[in-house]
């Protein structure tokens with residue numbers, strides 16, 4: 303595919319890696335915020351061709367992983383109702399709630415439909431005027447334009463039988479939370495290219511300055527990741543700290559203004575609980591008052607639920623980069639993609655799933671460096 | 673969910689008043705909402721998230737980035753050659 307295969311060229315990847323090896327004189331820890339980038343790093347073995355001095359710390363940017371268990375439980379409750387058609391992105395179906403997951407609810411007769419686009423849920427609402435259609439609107443800034451547009455159109459078209467269960471999270475407050483943690487080891491960030499394709503990167507200048515860290519907007523293909531790492535290392539080695547865009551073909555400084563306008567019309571900033579991490583101030587979006595009629599939490603009155611997480615699961619530590627997945631006691635034993643204890647083992651962007659699927663069962667140093 | 677690959681816009685149409693397009697991802701065609709990119713034209717490449725085109729792929733900077741990699745690759749080859757020769761003498 304054009305503009306894809308070129309960025310997967312193995313020879314050039316090796317050349318970039320060898321260049322990185324040459325410019326690296328000291329140990330550095332870099333966080334890739336986005337779970338999609340974690341998967342690409344592990345799947346393509348980029349962690350294995352980097353010099354030993356560079357540690358990639360995997361960040362919390364997996365929307366499925368950080369959706370709070372209280373919201374998952376609400377989704378399960380709503381999806382079990384006979385009058386509801388519950389529409390969700392496919393990744394959410396196996397995410398464990400306190401007692402079960404959406405997949406189980408579906409098996410027990412719940413009408414749960416996997417949609418590719420939120421607009422599909424609108425179409426289902428138009429086709430079934432006698433049913434309640436609930437769309438599970440989760441994600442980072444990347445999915446927000448789509449989710450906001452669906453809700454906006456539902457209002458515009460007067461779709462009475464459509465509502466959304468909203469749980470949106472934002473990247474910049476998560477970066478702040480990571481940098482403010484006393485045990486933080488992160489010295490530079492790869493900013494998630496697709497989040498920036500929506501929001502731009504002007505918000506990152508302040509963060510880079512405040513914490514004295516390089517932030518490099520980075521894409522998802524092997525060469526993109528290596529280039530993001532190379533630019534971060536160059537800054538670190540020179541003692542510089544600024545925002546750079548290594549994903550220029552897709553990202554501009556201000557992002558997509560139209561998308562941001564629709565998001566701002568439908569959503570407002572709110573505090574948000576991140577699964578395994580806790581509440582981060584001003585780190586999410588919720589529906590504005592003017593869209594309260596489309597709020598599934600209000601329509602179905604599901605605020606009384608008791609939640610419980612398995613004690614053994616350390617997904618919170620994984621998401622904050624405190625441990626690598628294979629350092630969790632349950633990894634590959636009680637917890638596998640077939641029997642996930644935490645959301646990080648389920649999602650296609652979760653670090654535990656990446657480590658399991660690509661065979662990272664022992665620390666990298668033992669694996670490749672003897 | 674945040675992973676997305678570039679696709680080529682094949683055609684543009686209107687659905688319930690919303691600007692839509694058919695986008696080709698290496699042979700797989702998907703219907704995609706173009707409301708956020710009013711200037712996108714047939715033949716352009718775009719990055720799509722959950723059914724929405726979010727940014728137009730800038731072909732010039734794609735080529736520029738690839739050229740940088742190319743030069744870096746050549747440089748690495750030359751350096752490697754110099755190292756190899758140096759090792760023999």
Ligand code: SF4
Pocket residue numbers: 614615616617618620627630631632633634637638642643644645646647654
């Ligand atoms: S391996 Fe399983 S139990 Fe351990 S942190 Fe990851 S999801 Fe939780």
